[in-house]
Amino acid sequence: MTELLRGIVGMSDWRVWAMFGVGLALIWLAVKKEYEPNLLLPMGFGCLLANIPFSSAVGGGFLDVLFKGGITNELFPILIFIGVGAMIDFGPLLQDPEMLFFGAAAQFGIFFTMMLALLVGRIPGVMGIPGLREAAAIGIIGAADGPTSIYVATRFAPGLLAPITVAAYSYMSLVPIIQPPVIRALTTREERMIHMENPEREVSKNVKVIFPIAVTLIAGIIAPMSVALIGSLMFGNLLRESGVTERLSKTAQNELSSLVTILLGIAIGSSMGGKQFLNPTTLLIIAMGLVAFVFDTAGGVLFAKLINLFRKRKINPMIGACGISAFPMSARVIQKMAQQEDGGNFIIMHAVGANVAGQIASIIAGGLILALVR
Amino acid sequence: MDPVIAEGLRVSGLSYVLIFVVLGIFYGLVKLLLRILPRRDDLA
Numbered sequence A: 001m002t003e004l005l006r007g008i009v010g011m012s013d014w015r016v017w018a019m020f021g022v023g024l025a026l027i028w029l030a031v032k033k034e035y036e037p038n039l040l041l042p043m044g045f046g047c048l049l050a051n052i053p054f055s056s057a058v059g060g061g062f063l064d065v066l067f068k069g070g071i072t073n074e075l076f077p078i079l080i081f082i083g084v085g086a087m088i089d090f091g092p093l094l095q096d097p098e099m100l101f102f103g104a105a106a107q108f109g110i111f112f113t114m115m116l117a118l119l120v121g122r123i124p125g126v127m128g129i130p131g132l133r134e135a136a137a138i139g140i141i142g143a144a145d146g147p148t149s150i151y152v153a154t155r156f157a158p159g160l161l162a163p164i165t166v167a168a169y170s171y172m173s174l175v176p177i178i179q180p181p182v183i184r185a186l187t188t189r190e191e192r193m194i195h196m197e198n199p200e201r202e203v204s205k206n207v208k209v210i211f212p213i214a215v216t217l218i219a220g221i222i223a224p225m226s227v228a229l230i231g232s233l234m235f236g237n238l239l240r241e242s243g244v245t246e247r248l249s250k251t252a253q254n255e256l257s258s259l260v261t262i263l264l265g266i267a268i269g270s271s272m273g274g275k276q277f278l279n280p281t282t283l284l285i286i287a288m289g290l291v292a293f294v295f296d297t298a299g300g301v302l303f304a305k306l307i308n309l310f311r312k313r314k315i316n317p318m319i320g321a322c323g324i325s326a327f328p329m330s331a332r333v334i335q336k337m338a339q340q341e342d343g344g345n346f347i348i349m350h351a352v353g354a355n356v357a358g359q360i361a362s363i364i365a366g367g368l369i370l371a372l373v374r
Numbered sequence B: 001m002d003p004v005i006a007e008g009l010r011v012s013g014l015s016y017v018l019i020f021v022v023l024g025i026f027y028g029l030v031k032l033l034l035r036i037l038p039r040r041d042d043l044a
Helices: A002-010 A014-031 A037-051 A062-072 A075-087 A091-095 A097-105 A108-120 A132-143 A146-156 A158-173 A175-186 A205-222 A224-241 A246-269 A280-308 A329-341 A348-372 B003-036
Strands: none
Touching: A014 A037, A014 A158, A037 A062, A037 A158, A037 A246, A062 A075, A062 A146, A062 A246, A075 A146, A075 A224, A075 A246, A091 A097, A091 A205, A091 A348, A091 B003, A097 A280, A097 A348, A097 B003, A108 A132, A108 A280, A108 B003, A132 A146, A132 A158, A132 A280, A132 A348, A132 B003, A146 A158, A146 A224, A146 A348, A158 A175, A158 A246, A158 A280, A175 A280, A175 A329, A205 A224, A205 A348, A205 B003, A224 A246, A224 A348, A329 A348, A348 B003
16 A cells, blocks of 8 residues: 555655656647657656656666666667768768868857856856866757767766757757747848859769768777767768668668667656756756857858858858758758748758758767867 | 866867868868769769
């Protein structure tokens, strides 16, 4: 009888009710708003499972096993990257390699937010003072790349993993709401109406096969800490582009990605215990995630405006905003904005190229942070 | 200046510059590949 009653007694803790609210809110966002449903729904349900008083799913239960077996040892984000790599077509980027630099520029939010976290952490009484590692883990939300955020947070700030993941995936799904006002604030209508010629260049299969191998070797030699991330992404891409492993490529794109996403989501949800999650630091992390996305967008747009000062053939500065890793959401948003200004303006190929560059740049950023932050 | 802030500035600045350097190398790599392996040389 006591065994049956202790669950009901456990419900007297307000944090249980609050975390039920958080879990249900994530499920609502997934089901009703379709915001990153593949991840937010398992996370929301995992959150419910973890916060039921005396839940057998945690405290040595199956969610703990999943967390230790897939998150703590960084396995799940790496497997997700194999699937992502198999889904990416680097063709638009290879046709127009200048877009790589927009991927670099749009990582600005990571570093701005990292510094902001350090500064805010030094205001007495505002936040548990983060060291450089915690600040870097918060800043990496600006990578706009869920697996990279999880990977870096697991290494640098495992206690902050849940809010960092929630922020990263939530803002990725909110890109259509976050980016347009920032872009409009930083560009004129004339700039947004700039047309760009589509690249005519054809890319051979040989280039598409050599690219993932060469990028892995170069990035790995420069920043060995990035090998797991960039290597898994490029391995997935090689499965796709080789043309001889179609079955493996499709498995990576579908079954592997889906299976790992389920396990990743529910395992992260299980880390959202009320005691760890309900504190001012969580709210600040979620607020700083928004700052990261805003400054990523600003960094990309301002970089495009800067290089336009030196170019005869101008670039539509909205392309700079596509340098974030939220693929293909950001490219779609920018194409839609371009057509709102001028119905005949098609910049989607450049936008996709910059967006794909953002995927590579965010991983390089993660690897460099892992290498440089002590 | 607070040493952690100073270290943060150093790491942030260096990382941001290095991202451009690494992607610049990739840019050179792609340009080179496109030049030495144009579409007509495709073995597929």
